[in-house]
Amino acid sequence: MQSIKNNFYNLYFLSIFQIGIAQFYPSKNITTIDGLSNNSVNTIYKDSRGLVWIGTQNGVNVIQGNTIINLKKSDGLAHETCWDITEDTNHNMWFAS
Numbered sequence: 001m002q003s004i005k006n007n008f009y010n011l012y013f014l015s016i017f018q019i020g021i022a023q024f025y026p027s028k029n030i031t032t033i034d035g036l037s038n039n040s041v042n043t044i045y046k047d048s049r050g051l052v053w054i055g056t057q058n059g060v061n062v063i064q065g066n067t068i069i070n071l072k073k074s075d076g077l078a079h080e081t082c083w084d085i086t087e088d089t090n091h092n093m094w095f096a097s
Helices: 002-021
Strands: 041-046 052-056 059-064 067-071 084-087 093-096
Touching: 041 084, 052 084
Parallel strands: none
Antiparallel strands: 041 052, 052 059, 059 067, 084 093
């Protein structure tokens, strides 16, 4: 009986430990100091090529590796604010502004 109780406690603590370490996700905060056009982010999209697109109040940002490229109205956006980003089947990017 004692061994069943010990096995139960071991299983319990092992499962608690596993749940505890499963909640940590690697992440990095990116701000205007790093090159983001605005800290007010409306949408984030990862495309089929692995590029991360971020729609902000001041344009669209593309993150490829450690490089941030800012796209603004002068680059062809209809408006500065981007509310949504999606990709079609032809790998064209669409921005709701």
